[in-house]
Amino acid sequence: MARSGFLYTDPNWVEQVVQATGGGVDVVISGTGANVAEALGCLEPGGRIAVFGSSAGRTATFEVPSLYFGLFAISGTTLGSPTDFGQMLQFVEKHQIRPVIDSTWADQSRIQAEASPEARKPPG
Incomplete structure (x- = not known):
């Protein structure tokens, strides 16, 4: 079950993921596409990335050895x-x-809402 989400446009999102999880995640579900290299940095050994979109770009560049040394897998899906x-x-x-x-x-309170400590807590 997902407990957090991270904004890929934040320049420190990979570090935030690693810090929040104590080392990385098993799975990254990405609709951004082009940030596969960064997403690899979020994974624990044997982790997977599922890509369902390309909102950040259609081309991704990364060091191929990171795939096999990390035992990572990347798959694509259309989500049905x-x-x-x-x-x-x-x-x-x-x-x-x-x-x-x-x-x-209200729309004008969006920034205040995102800054609220409550915005970082899941409901329930």
Whole structure:
């Protein structure tokens, strides 16, 4: 289960991941694409990266030995077909699955909300 999320646009995100986890993670799920090299730095030995998008760019460059010395795996996924998505929506509706919303903020309060200590705590 994910306990935290990290913003890839923060220049220190890899260090934040390593520090928050005490050494790295088993899996990185990335919609950014181009930051595969940085994502490799977040992994524990034998870790995996699943890439489902390329919002940060279509090309990634990294040192190939880091893959085999780290025993890492990189895989790509589309996260399912349009049919899969439709079935997921039907499942959510049928079982009345609703997200947990901890709090809401007006648009102009977004910066204040993100700075709030509560913003860093998962609900529940």
